[in-house]
Amino acid sequence: METFKIGNPVTASARTILLVDMNAYFASVEQQCNPALRGKPVAVCGEGRTVIVTASYEARAFGVKTGMTLPEARQICPGLIPVQGDLDKYIETSLRIHKILLNYTDMVEVFSIDECFMDVTATQHLFGGALNIAREIKAEIKKEFGLLCSVGIGPNRVVSKIAGKMHKPDGLTVLNKENIPKIFKNMPVEKLQGVGIGPRVAEKLYFIGIKTAAELGEAPVQLLKSHFGILGRIYKAIGMGLDDTPVAKYGDEKPVKSVGHSHTLAADTADINVIYSYLLMLCEKTGFRLRGYGLTARTAALYVRFSDFTGFSQRKTFKHYFDSGEEIFKCAKEIFSSLLPLKKEVRLLGISTGNLSAAAGQSFLFEKDERKRKVTSAVDEINTKHGDFTVKPALLITAEKFGILERCGIISTRIWKK
Ligand SMILES: [Mg+2]
DSSP states (O other), rough: OOEEESSSOOTTOOOOOEEEEEHHHHHHHHHHHOGGGSOOOOOEEEESSSSSEEEEHHTTTTTTTTTTTTHHHHHHHHOOOEEEOOOOHHHHHHHHHHHHTTTTTTTTEEEEEEEEEOOOOTGGGGOOOHHHHHHHHHHHHHHHHHEEEEEEEEHHHHHHHHHHHTTTTOEEEEGGGGHHHHHHOOBBGGGTTTOOOOHHHHHHHTTTOOOOOHHHSSSSSHHHHHTTHHHHHHHHHTTTTTTOOOOOOOOOOOOOOOOOEEEEEEEOOOOOOHHHHHHHHHHHHHHHHHHHEEEEEEEEEEEETTTHHHHHHHHEEEEEOOOSSSHHHHHHHHGGGOOSSSOOOOEEEEEEEEEEHHHHHHOOOOOOHHHHHHHHHHHHHHHHHHHSSSOOOHHHHHHHHHHHHHHHTSSOOOOOOO
């Protein structure tokens, strides 16, 4: 990793804002979950499986870009490996990355699934300065997830965002107000996208003869106001590298109320073995997610949709809390047994857990439970580091024989045959 330090150290009186931007995020997460994809050109595709959402750096080297269709991308990169995106997985990883950032300040604003602003003005002295915080965050994210990010440091959101975008992947860039004139001189206005200048605005600016960020900063405010109204003044400030938008505090989002998973079966079935295998997958996934959030649940709900699109749902609340796939599966089976013998084929299964409580402070009375928890957390650790379901309970192995893991998206890195 290289540190690009363009400016003088940030003075104590100024605000210090960090932008943490994950590099090729979705593709990198997939490469970490499935070691076979590492070092290879990977394209994460959307639901339709034809449009590329994110390409790995290996694929980008061939010119593969976001928004390309798979056939287009394959023409320039014949070895391209398409993987269907798994948003749940990226959200979960993001939440865990946020935990790392929150060690340095609670002023962490989630800007997008792979970008966060941090205001470290008040806390940087505790950690040896903003640059040191950035270095530590980069190292921790790399160590824990094997993922790279670029960090930009600046006196406000606009400047830190520009700094963060300057060096990818694995960049660390410090920019100060004094650096702005030089950098903005040759920067096309469309590069200010993501800091408040949208593509339409950039187009209009071009039309009125403003082509660079510096020109925007120098433009008469009256001219900008006549074209953009009240926003004209804001655009001018952006062109000058000025911005006083605060960074919001983390946790303004609604708390997690329920955690669960659902899946449409590859084919409708009334085969109870197949159904239970799917259920187990969903329960394991749900348990993994609960533990990831540091939560335990007391309510389990099962949702079943049949081949004729009629539905069944039932919830059950238990006296004890649970967070393991095994326990959730036990509850799910108990609920499902009321449907037996099955009269219709099953099309979709869903598991949800509620009545959530923070796992910390729970007392686990029996040594056996404590041991079980230790095993579970060790399994989570291994799965996090080496890929989903590297370590799996014996029943999962049966499920694998059905080919269910793959169909269920548990091994969500599906490599399609041409
Ligand atoms: Mg990014």
